[in-house]
Structure formats: C-alpha cells, structure tokens
Amino acid sequence: MGDSFRGQLDPVKGFLISQDEQLNRLAGQRLFVTWFNNEPNYDLGRGRQEVFSLSTLPQKYLPWRPVSIDPTILNENSGPLRFIHQVVSDTHFDDPLRLVNIPSRSFSDFERQALASYFEISLMNSDMEVFGGWLDTALEWWQVNREAVIQTDRYFRELYSDNETLEQVNEYMEKILAILVNFSSYQYNLSYNDDYSIDVLKEFLLNTKDGDCVEFSNTLALLGRLAGIPSRVVTGYLAAEELQTSAHLRGLAALRERIPVLQDFPFDNLFMVTNLHAHSWTQFYIPEYGWLDFEATSFALPPVGGGDFNTWDVVIPLINENRVFSPVRQFPWRAVLRAAGILAVFALILAYILRYVREAVLYFGAQRGGRTGARCLYLLLLARLAADGKPIKPASKTALEYAELFPGMSGDSHLLAFASLYSELRWREFGDRAEIDNRFRLLEREYRDILAATQRKGILKRLIRIFSLRGLAYL
Structure with a gap:
C-alpha cells in the first residue's frame, strides 16, 4: 500500500x-x-x-x-x-x-x-x-x-x-x-x-x-x-x-x-x-x-x-477496555466548522469589496451629471443613509414617498428637497442642457447638506458607518 x-x-x-x-x-x-x-x-x-x-x-x-x-x-x-x-x-x-x-x-x-x-x-x-x-x-x-x-x-x-x-x-x-x-x-x-x-x-x-x-x-x-x-x-x-x-x-x-x-x-x-x-x-x-x-x-x-x-519485538497499542469502539462514522464537525468559518471570512471580505467598489462606481458615475448622474447620486445617498442606520427604502415607494417616512428627523427638509430635484431630473423634460446642469448642482448641494445633517457623531457611529453592509440592500 x-x-x-x-x-x-x-x-x-x-x-x-x-x-x-x-x-x-x-x-x-x-x-x-x-x-x-x-x-x-x-x-x-x-x-x-x-x-x-x-x-x-x-x-x-x-x-x-x-x-x-x-x-x-x-x-x-x-x-x-x-x-x-x-x-x-x-x-x-x-x-x-x-x-x-x-x-x-x-x-x-x-x-x-x-x-x-x-x-x-x-x-x-x-x-x-x-x-x-x-x-x-x-x-x-x-x-x-x-x-x-x-x-x-x-x-x-x-x-x-x-x-x-x-x-x-x-x-x-x-x-x-x-x-x-x-x-x-x-x-x-x-x-x-x-x-x-x-x-x-x-x-x-x-x-x-x-x-x-x-x-x-x-x-x-x-x-x-x-x-x-x-x-x-x-x-x-x-x-x-x-x-x-x-x-x-x-x-x-x-x-x-x-x-x-x-x-x-x-x-x-x-x-x-x-x-x-x-x-x-x-x-x-x-x-x-x-x-x-x-x-x-x-x-x-x-x-x-x-x-x-x-x-524483533512487536509493540501492541493499549486500548481502554472501558470504552466501546463504534464502527459508526462520526461526522467531521470540526473540519466542517473550520471550512464554514473560512468561507464566511471570504464571503465577508467579498461583501466589503463589493460595497466599496460599488460606491466608487456610483461616485464617479455622479460626476457625469444629467439624468444618469442624478440616478447614481441618489443610489449613493441611499447607501450612505443605510450605513448610518436610516430605514431601507422599500422598492414600492418613490423618492418623495421615502423622504416622508421619517419626518422631524435631522435633514428632513433637505431629503424632501433632494427627492423633489431628483424626480425633476429623472422625469421632467428640460429646454436646454444649462437648466439640467443648474438643477444637478442644486441636487449635489442638497446631497452634501443631507449627509452633514444626518450623520451621527462619535467614533462608534463612525465605525458603524465604515463597516456596515446595509447599503448592499440596494444592489
């Protein structure tokens, strides 16, 4: 053998x-x-x-x-x-x-x-x-x-x-x-x-x-x-x-x-x-x-x-007679758990890579402006809000309906303004490119104001934002 x-x-x-x-x-x-x-x-x-x-x-x-x-x-x-x-x-x-x-x-x-x-x-x-x-x-x-x-x-x-x-x-x-x-x-x-x-x-x-x-x-x-x-x-x-x-x-x-x-x-x-x-x-x-x-x-x-x-001498291994040998196969729990742990770590790493690569793609997509840029900026905003612990937007609700889900919270007025501008850029017909660019600059300003007003302070809150994977709900 x-x-x-x-x-x-x-x-x-x-x-x-x-x-x-x-x-x-x-x-x-x-x-x-x-x-x-x-x-x-x-x-x-x-x-x-x-x-x-x-x-x-x-x-x-x-x-x-x-x-x-x-x-x-x-x-x-x-x-x-x-x-x-x-x-x-x-x-x-x-x-x-x-x-x-x-x-x-x-x-x-x-x-x-x-x-x-x-x-x-x-x-x-x-x-x-x-x-x-x-x-x-x-x-x-x-x-x-x-x-x-x-x-x-x-x-x-x-x-x-x-x-x-x-x-x-x-x-x-x-x-x-x-x-x-x-x-x-x-x-x-x-x-x-x-x-x-x-x-x-x-x-x-x-x-x-x-x-x-x-x-x-x-x-x-x-x-x-x-x-x-x-x-x-x-x-x-x-x-x-x-x-x-x-x-x-x-x-x-x-x-x-x-x-x-x-x-x-x-x-x-x-x-x-x-x-x-x-x-x-x-x-x-x-x-x-x-x-x-x-x-x-x-x-x-x-x-x-x-x-x-x-x-030559032959050494016989000692067997504890009080223990009964069972021919039934034992399931390799340790090996399975070890493999599951390794797979979980790889899956977690891939999830973080996916999150930050996607946010980078949305960020650079937003630089293009116009309707496409507005869509990228909105998805990026939703991901950032989710990472900060805000409610996940249901697929059945519009941008305006989602903004109305949490009235009275910090950044509420900016969310409504952002949703209104976003809806205009997505669905309204504009006369020229200059008008679209003007609306998009206003949208970017509201985006920054929302993040500044809604982000919770403190080291712990910052760590939660960094390591949160809630934004993957918008994939």
Whole structure:
C-alpha cells in the first residue's frame, strides 16, 4: 500500500514525487466526501479488493489501482489506532512476471504521450554510461544464459511452463527478468535509507552490491526506464502473509478482542503492519495491464543476521477496555466548522469589496451629471443613509414617498428637497442642457447638506458607518 509515487527523474536527486500524480495529493488530503476514480480502467487481470485499516497515522496508504477512497474517520475509542481508512482498489493479484508467456505489443502514440514523464531519462552523460553499460551487460548475459537458467531453476521452469519452445514473446518481461536475475548476487538488508540520489544508486550497483529496498527498487526503476519501459518507485508499507510472525498474530488476537469492529473480519484476513514493514518497490507500465508492482529484493540474497522478523519485538497499542469502539462514522464537525468559518471570512471580505467598489462606481458615475448622474447620486445617498442606520427604502415607494417616512428627523427638509430635484431630473423634460446642469448642482448641494445633517457623531457611529453592509440592500 503506497502513499508516494515517484516518477520524476532528477539527474542528481534520483526519483522524486510526481507532481502530476493525483494519488500523491489524495494520500494526505482530508476528504469530506468519498472520492471516486473517474478515469476508465481498461487494465486486464485485475480484481476488486476492499481494504479497511485502523491506523496511528492520518496519512492514507492506497493499493494500486484505487477505485474509491472514503473520508478518514477519527475515532478516539480505538486508542492510538484512531484513524479509520477505507479504500477500494482494482488490484493485480498474480505474479506480473507470468506475463512473460503472453505476447506484448508496442506502446501506442496515446500511451507514449500520456506516459511521457515516465519515459524521460535525464541523466548526466557519465551516469548514462555507467547505468547503460550495466544494463547492456545484463541483457547480453540473459540472452546467453536464459535457457540454462530456465531449465535449472524451479521458479523459472514454472514461470515458463506454458511456453514449451521458450520463445521470447514479451519483450518487456524479458528485459525486466534480465535485470532481476543479475541482482541474484546482490545482498538485501532490512534497513531503510531514504536517500534516492543517483550517486547512492551507482555505489550500490557497482561497488557495495548491498542495499535495502530503496536501493533495489530505485535501481530497478532506472534500469527498466533505460530499457524503454515506463517506470516509477512507490513507497509505503508491505502487508503480506509471509511477514506475519507469531508475535504479530498474538498482537492481532489481542487487538481483535478489544476492538469489536475487527471481529467482523475473518482472522486470516487481518494483518498487523508496523514500521518494520515500511517498503519501497518498483512499478512498470505494461501495455494492456497498466502499472504493475515488481519486487527486486526477491531475487537478491536474503538478509542475514538481524534479518529475521521473529527477533524483533512487536509493540501492541493499549486500548481502554472501558470504552466501546463504534464502527459508526462520526461526522467531521470540526473540519466542517473550520471550512464554514473560512468561507464566511471570504464571503465577508467579498461583501466589503463589493460595497466599496460599488460606491466608487456610483461616485464617479455622479460626476457625469444629467439624468444618469442624478440616478447614481441618489443610489449613493441611499447607501450612505443605510450605513448610518436610516430605514431601507422599500422598492414600492418613490423618492418623495421615502423622504416622508421619517419626518422631524435631522435633514428632513433637505431629503424632501433632494427627492423633489431628483424626480425633476429623472422625469421632467428640460429646454436646454444649462437648466439640467443648474438643477444637478442644486441636487449635489442638497446631497452634501443631507449627509452633514444626518450623520451621527462619535467614533462608534463612525465605525458603524465604515463597516456596515446595509447599503448592499440596494444592489
């Protein structure tokens, strides 16, 4: 189960996380609804698999190829295993090397374009010579010794059991096998080094010939890409039956007793995954089959000394037996309230921007004078009065009727005069432009007198005018 898909090849740093791979974002993203993979799946040989996990980590780990990912559930009733992840994937269960007996086809133009970043080889010339030379030697060795290896090794005899003539029909698998077989003299150890640099891979390939899963997976991906096969490296955790020791099984039994939801699953379907299961492996894209997982370490010399998982302690997290685990999903109130708060702040900011931009537009529109300027000045006056706490003008009332709503208030006479002048400018026919301009100057004077007479004094009243949004009622 992976959380990082590394397909971008840097000439110094090696394989980096692919920015265009959506799963790299989804693995750490907090989802509010179930995510569904809308890309069509034409890959052959896959079966539906559902993974339910209780984890101490908020990060999601996804078996390739995910079909749906549920929102992470936080449940405090399961002790440290408080993050609940559920994912459904279309998984290739069989050994991908069995495709060696199935004829391969070339990559289509569409595939080459879609996978361009996974074909790309950006190495310095000296490094190209090193890795290219090793690959050429490995391919040549495989061609010379291929039949002898197949006939003398039980795994290879079974692998080619459907191919009596031993004809090479799948060029991709033959190249991958050539690389893997040449790892047979390399030593695998169970450490985990997160240095993916090209220099580390060269040192591993040419000198030490001793490395962990990171060196093996990154080197295999690089050599496979040099051989013309799209490749990337996946990091995450390996959940496998052969890695479940007696200590893991005892731990699972103890957890199953304390967490009722685990009792819904057959014991044989449960796996305990710890930090010791952190892993890195290679994915190659094979036409018609998509991205397939390949394990380079299975061809290397097995770990020695401290490489036995049974020699490691397994820590079982403490579960409060007085608390009952509930499989019912809890609604993410905190996340929803946080999102609602952020949206509210953005909405408030947009409202203030709208208010002041609109008032600026009305102000400059009023400078034009005439009928249009009178309309802008009137709307600006209504907005200013609303911000100062005056009644909102009903849409059904005229300017004169609105001015009569609050008799006796300061500025009352000016409001009536303004409404009268405004009505004249809007609806009366004038003989010449000079008469219109004269009326508009009177309207502007009344506007200023109204604001001077009606605005309430004091710092608090001024702040209310500045931050009021009542004027948006006239949009």
